[in-house]
Amino acid sequence: MTTHTDLADQERILERTASLRDRYARVRAVSETIAAPLAPEDMVIQSMTDASPTRWHLAHTTWFFETFVLKEADPKHEPYHPMYEMLFNSYYNAVGPQFPRPRRGLLSRPTVEEVMAYRHWVDERMDALLACDVPCSESRLDTVELGLNHEQQHQELMLTDLKHVFLQNPLHPVYREIHAPPSVSAPKLRWISYEGGMVEIGHRPEEGFAFDNEGPRHRLFLPSFELASRLVTNAEYLAFMKDGGYEDPALWLSDAWGEMKLSPRRAPDAWIEQDGRWCEFTLRGLQPLDPNAPVCHVSYYEADAYSRWADARLPTEAEWEVAARGVPVEGNFLDDDLLHPRPLVRAHPDQPSQMFGDVWEWTQSPYGAYPGFEAAAGAIGEYNGKFMCSQIVLRGGSCVTSRDHIRATYRNFFFPTARWQFTGIRLAR
C-alpha cells in the first residue's frame, strides 16, 4: 500500500486513475453491447461444462470488481446480495465456496434484468471511486486494470459460449445480421525463415499491463525454424479430410485416437453437411463454407494431426513469439465486428500475416510456468498459475478478441480437446 508519494507520483496516479475511469466505462459498455441482441432465454443456457451462460459472465465480471475493488476499498462495504459472492465466484478458493460450475445452467435467477441492476450498482460505485480526488493506491489501480482485462476475456467467452449454445439448436439461430467481407483467393503459403540463437521471451514490466503468466521475461536458446506465412484455410483442411485424415491413426496422437472412438469426429466443430455440401455455422447463421477463410473450431488434436499430414508441425510458443515480435498488432478483431475469421486479402512480403486476430493459433507448447514464475499473493494469485497442467498454449487472439487486449507475449491456454473457441492452425517446420 502506498502511504507516501511525492507530487510527481501523485500526478501520475491521478492521470492513470482518470484514464482507467474512461476505460472502465468503455470496456463495461462492450459487455452490454454484446448482450444487447439476445433474448433473456439465450442468456441462461449452459451448453456444456466448459461454457457458461451469458448471464453468468455478466454477473461474474461484476462480482470481480465488487469483491476485489469495492470490498477491499471500503471496510464497511455492504455486499449487494449475500448470496452473490458464492453464486458468481468462478474458482477463487481463497474468496470462499463456489456454486458448482457444471450447474450454472440450472439457475434462472437472478434474472438478466436483476443482473443488469447489479452491474449498474457496481458501475456507479466504481465510477465514484475512480472519480474521487483522493488518489488510489497503485495496487488498487492494478486490480482495476486486471478487472478490465478479465472482463475482456469474458467478452470473448460470452460470444464463443453463445455460439456453442446456438450450435446445439437445429433452428440455427442468428445472433445478429453482420456484414461479411467478400471472399478472395488465399495467397500461396510461403515459409519464412528465422535464424536460431539465444532469444528472450516474455513480458517486460515496463511495457504496461500483462497477465502474470507472461513473465518473467527470460532467455532461451532457439534452434532455427521456419514459420508459415499465413493460416491454414478451409480448403486446405478439406483436402486433409478428403485424403482420409480422420481415418488414419498414424496421424493422430494416442489420446486423440482414443477420444475419437468415444466422440467420433469428421470435421471442425461448426461444420454441418447439408445435401452433400459443407456449411459453417457462424454468428450470422449457417453459411456456405468459404474455402479461403482460415479453418477454425479445431482442437489441438486436429491441428496436430493436420500438421503431421502436411509434413510440418505446430510452432512452439517461443518460436511464435519471436516471429510475432516485430509484427504490428493488426488484424480481424472484435472491434471489426465481423465475428468470424476472414480470408487473407494481401500477404505481407516478408512478415507472417494473420498473426493477430482471426483465430487463436495452437502451438505445440504445453502450458506451464516460465522459469522463475511466482503467482501473485492472495486470491488474485489463483488467476493463471493453477491451470498449469495438461493445457496447451495458444497465441495471437481471435476475431472476438479486443484489439487492445492482445499482444505478442499473451498466452492463452485450453485443453487439447477444446473446439468451441475460434481456434486455428499455423504450421512451422
Next chain:
Amino acid sequence: MTTHTDLADQERILERTASLRDRYARVRAVSETIAAPLAPEDMVIQSMTDASPTRWHLAHTTWFFETFVLKEADPKHEPYHPMYEMLFNSYYNAVGPQFPRPRRGLLSRPTVEEVMAYRHWVDERMDALLACDVPCSESRLDTVELGLNHEQQHQELMLTDLKHVFLQNPLHPVYREIHAPPSVSAPKLRWISYEGGMVEIGHRPEEGFAFDNEGPRHRLFLPSFELASRLVTNAEYLAFMKDGGYEDPALWLSDAWGEMKLSPRRAPDAWIEQDGRWCEFTLRGLQPLDPNAPVCHVSYYEADAYSRWADARLPTEAEWEVAARGVPVEGNFLDDDLLHPRPLVRAHPDQPSQMFGDVWEWTQSPYGAYPGFEAAAGAIGEYNGKFMCSQIVLRGGSCVTSRDHIRATYRNFFFPTARWQFTGIRLAR
C-alpha cells in the same frame, strides 16, 4: 370417420363440439395462467432429464393439437414451422424423429414469445374448427378431448418441473405469493376395513373420458384389507427419520439401498435443514416444515421403507380403487390454488380422507396392462402402453392436478426413484 349419422347423433355431436370448444378455451388458458408469473429465464431451464422446460411444455401441448387435429383435419395443412414437428415431438416414434429429451434445456429458441405466438396461431385454428357448422367426426372430438387431458397432465408437470428448477437455486425463488391455510393437528390415523371378494376395477366406457390404460374394466379377486384413514404426515415421517430409518438396510429394497449409496438421501426431496431445523421448499418459497401436512416428494423406495418401518405396507392399486370408488372427488387441487398439500382439517367418519388431491399416493403395484388391454392404433397408441415396465402406479391426483382431470380409475405412473412430483404415502395392511 362418420359418413352417415341420423339427426339425433348430429345434434349430440354438435353439442359435444360446442362443449369441447369452451373447454378448449378454458384449459388452454390455464397453461398461460401458470406461465404468467415466470420470467423468460425460468422457462428455458431443464434441471434434469426427467423434467422439461416450461417453454417446451407450452409448445409440445400445442404441437399435439397441430399434429393430431389440425394436420389430420386438413390434408393441405401447412405446418406452422418445418422444424417444430421434430423439436416438440416428445416420444411419438410414429410421427417421426424427436429432438433428444435430455437436450431440451439446450435450446433458447424459439423464445417464449415465439412459442406463445405458435400457441395463438394453433388456438385460432382450433377454435375455428370447433366453431364450424360442419359436424366433426367422433374420433376427431375424441382426439381433442385427449389433447385437453394431455395438456392438463403437462400443466401439472409445468409446476413440478419448475419447482425442481427453483429447488436447485440457493436463492430459493418464490413462484408466486400464495395464501397458506392455517395448520391444524392431524386427526389420529384409523384403519378402515374392506371385505374381500370378487370386485371389478377399471374404467366403464359409458362413464366418459379415460386414458386407454384405465381399461378394460375387469374382474379380480381381492382378499380383505385395511386402509389408513388419512395420508402420512410430515411429523410421522420425521419420526421415521429420527428412528434411523435412512440408516437401516433391513427397511429398504435392495435397489433402494444400492441407489442410496450412489445418491445419499436423508430426507424428502424438498426438505432443507437450516440451523438444525427442517424447512420445506414450496412454490411460495422456503417455509418452516408443517408437521401436520402430508409428507410429499418421497420416492417409492422411501414410501416402501416407511411402510415397512410402520409395520404396514402400501396398498395395491386395486385396493385403492375399491376404497376410492365411493368417495367423492373432492380435495386440494390446482383449482384451489394452494399448490402444496395441506393439513387434514376434519376426517370423514367412515371413509378414507384425502383420497383425491394433495399428493399422488404410491401403490405397491407395478404399472402394467390390464387383462385384455390393447393400445390404440397409430401414434396415439404410443400414449401409455409403451411405458408398462419398471414403473409404479400412483393414484388420486395432487395439489397441482386439475379437479376435472382426476377420477378413481386414473392410473399415474413413475419410476420408483422419482421424487420431484407431489408424491406421498397412504398405508394399508
Next chain:
Amino acid sequence: MTTHTDLADQERILERTASLRDRYARVRAVSETIAAPLAPEDMVIQSMTDASPTRWHLAHTTWFFETFVLKEADPKHEPYHPMYEMLFNSYYNAVGPQFPRPRRGLLSRPTVEEVMAYRHWVDERMDALLACDVPCSESRLDTVELGLNHEQQHQELMLTDLKHVFLQNPLHPVYREIHAPPSVSAPKLRWISYEGGMVEIGHRPEEGFAFDNEGPRHRLFLPSFELASRLVTNAEYLAFMKDGGYEDPALWLSDAWGEMKLSPRRAPDAWIEQDGRWCEFTLRGLQPLDPNAPVCHVSYYEADAYSRWADARLPTEAEWEVAARGVPVEGNFLDDDLLHPRPLVRAHPDQPSQMFGDVWEWTQSPYGAYPGFEAAAGAIGEYNGKFMCSQIVLRGGSCVTSRDHIRATYRNFFFPTARWQFTGIRLAR
C-alpha cells in the same frame, strides 16, 4: 428351537437329518464337478457386475453353511478365516459389511485351491454335524435344506456366468466336449385353452421345500387364456429379425427402445454372425445355429417385442402356473448334461411341452410379493423379499437347473435387460 419332542418326532428328524446328509454330499459334489473342467484362470474373472467368478460362487455357498449353520450351531465356532465373512457375504446386511459386488473380479486370493480347502473344511464339519446322534432342531435342518437349494441356484449361475466370460473371448473357448442331440423339426405351434375362474397359486407348505417368495398360497381370479404348446424356436425368432423386428419402435417398450440406442442389439446375446451365417456360442463352443432349438439368451424386452410382433403376448405368472400344474417335471436339465436347450422331439397331445427345463420362460409379471407375504426373520429373510422391485418373473427352469430344484410354483426373477441366463419365450393370448 426344539426343547421337547416325542419319540415319533425324534425319529422323523433323525430320518430327515440322514437324508439331508446324503443330499448335502450329493449337491456339494455337483459344484465341484462343474468346476472340474476349468483352469484356475477361468475361475477368477468377473465379466460384468451381474456375474461373479466361479471361485466366488464356490466360496460363497460354503460361507452360507459356515455362517448360518456351523456358527449358529456352535457358540464357540472359530471362523475358518477372519476375512472370509466379509469377502464372501453377498448381500446379507444383517450379517455385516460385504466386499463390493462389482469388485469381485479384482481378487485373485484366496486361490481356487485355497477355496477348495475351505470347502472341504466346512464339508467335514457339516458332515459331522449331520452324522451326529443328537437330533438337530427342525429350524437348523430347514437352514441346511435352504443352503442346498441356495447352492443349486449358484450352480446354475456358475455355468451362466462362465458362459458369459467365455463369450467375451474371441478364442471361443470350449467348456467341455458335450454330446449334442440330433436336430429335428419343431412341431407346429398350437394354442391350448384354459377356462378362466377362481384359481389358487403358490406353494402349499405340506408339499416340501419352497422359497419364501413362492407363498403364501392364495386365490385369484383368472380370465380364460390360451398358451402356446411349445417354446419359440430360433427359426421363428430369425423370422422376426428378418422382418425388421429390431428396427421397428412400435414393437418395443419405451425403456427398451431407449436402451437399444445405448447398447445396440440386433440378435440374442450369444449369436455371432460369421461369413453371413448365424452361429450360436454354447458351452461346447461356437456352433451353427440350430433352427429347431428354442431361442435363448433374450431379454424381457426382446421377448416382449417378439410377442407383440407375433400378435400375442407373454403369459402372466399365474397363467403359467395354472398351466404347469398338471404337467410332470420333466425336460432338459443340468442332470441331462446337454447344457443347452434342445429341439422338441415330440409334442404332448393336450399339454404344453417344454414347460420345465431348456429355458427360463419370461412372464409378463413384475416380481412382487404375494398377498400376505412376510419375509423370514433375521438374515435369511433378506433372501428374496428385498428384490421385489423392477424385476420380472421367469418360470420353469433351464438346461442348467437341477431337476430336483424346480417345481411349478418356483419364481425366478431378473431385470428386464438380463440376457446372460438361459432365457426364452413362450407365447400366450
Next chain:
Amino acid sequence: MTTHTDLADQERILERTASLRDRYARVRAVSETIAAPLAPEDMVIQSMTDASPTRWHLAHTTWFFETFVLKEADPKHEPYHPMYEMLFNSYYNAVGPQFPRPRRGLLSRPTVEEVMAYRHWVDERMDALLACDVPCSESRLDTVELGLNHEQQHQELMLTDLKHVFLQNPLHPVYREIHAPPSVSAPKLRWISYEGGMVEIGHRPEEGFAFDNEGPRHRLFLPSFELASRLVTNAEYLAFMKDGGYEDPALWLSDAWGEMKLSPRRAPDAWIEQDGRWCEFTLRGLQPLDPNAPVCHVSYYEADAYSRWADARLPTEAEWEVAARGVPVEGNFLDDDLLHPRPLVRAHPDQPSQMFGDVWEWTQSPYGAYPGFEAAAGAIGEYNGKFMCSQIVLRGGSCVTSRDHIRATYRNFFFPTARWQFTGIRLAR
C-alpha cells in the same frame, strides 16, 4: 537391408548377434522369474484400465518378437496362433486391430500355461535366428535390442500392475518373502547448486541403445538452479499431511483439486491406516511405514502440491539430466531384489544421492518431442511419439527397473494422476 558389408563389419555384427543372443536369454528369463511366485489366478486380473494382467504382459512381449522379428525375418512365417496377433497387440495400429485394452481382464484363455508354451516356441526360434551363421541385418538386431528393452519395461509393469491387484485385496497378499534392509535416519536435505548456461541434453547415438524419444541431442539455455541432495522421505510427506496439505486448495493445481473432489485422497496410494497408525502395502505385504524411506506412489499432483508446500518446485527434465549426467548409475534396482525404495544410508558429499533407482522422480516437464524429433518409420514408430500429450516426464528409474535398462537421458512418462508406479519426489528451486 544390408546386402554387402565388408569383413570388419561382418565380424562386428556377428559379435553383436552373439551378445544379443546371450542377453535375450537373460532378459527373457527375468520375466519368468518375476512370474514364478504367482498363482495362475494372480496373472489374469486387470485391476484398472491402466494396468494389464501378468499373463498379458508375458504374451505381449512375446508377440513383439514374433511380429517384428520372426515374421519379418521369414516371409513364410506361420503365426503361432491366428488370433494372437489381435489379442496381444497393445496399440500398434499399423499392425492391425487390437483387443480393447480395458477388456484385457475379461480373458481367461490362453491360460498361463498356454502363454508359457507360446513364449518357449518363440524363444526357440529367436535363439535359432541369433545362433545362425548368416549375419543378421543391423536393423534386425536393432529390433531385437528394442524388443529386449521393451520386455524390461514390461517387467517393471508386471510388478507394479501386480502390486495394484494385490492392493485391492483386503487379505493383503504377499508376493514373496523379501529381505528388508534396516531403517536408518535420513541425512539432512541439502541444496546442490548448478551454474546456468548453454547445455546439451538428449542421447548421443554413439553411446549405445536409447529409445527414440531420448533424442535428438540438442542445445538449450538453462538458468542456474539448485537440486535437493536426496529424495523426499515418508516422514517429510507425513509432515505435509499433518499440516493439512490435502485440505488446502492453494497448494493444488486446479485439475488436481477437481479430481480430489471426485476421488478423495488423503495419503499416497499404498498407505493404509490401521488403528491410527500408517502402514504401507509392499510386495512383501503390509508393513509399518518407514519414516526414512523415500515416499512413493504419489501422483504428479501430489508431488507438485508437496513442492509448493515445501517452498520449492519440481525440477525440469533438463535440470535433472544435467545434474544426473556425472552421477554413476547406481542405486536400488530390480537386480537388488528389495522391490521397494530403501532409506538412504550415506549421502554423497557433492553429488545428489538416489538419482537412479528407488523411485521415478516426477519432473515438472510435460512430455513432448525434442526439437527435431522424428518417430521411426512403420509400426515401431508408434512406440513413443504418439503419447506426447498431457503426460509428465519422470526420470531415474525405480526399485523395479533393471539396472542395465536405465540411463541419465531416459524419459519415462505418465499422466499426472498416475499413482500405481513407484513414483516419488525430488525438490528443486
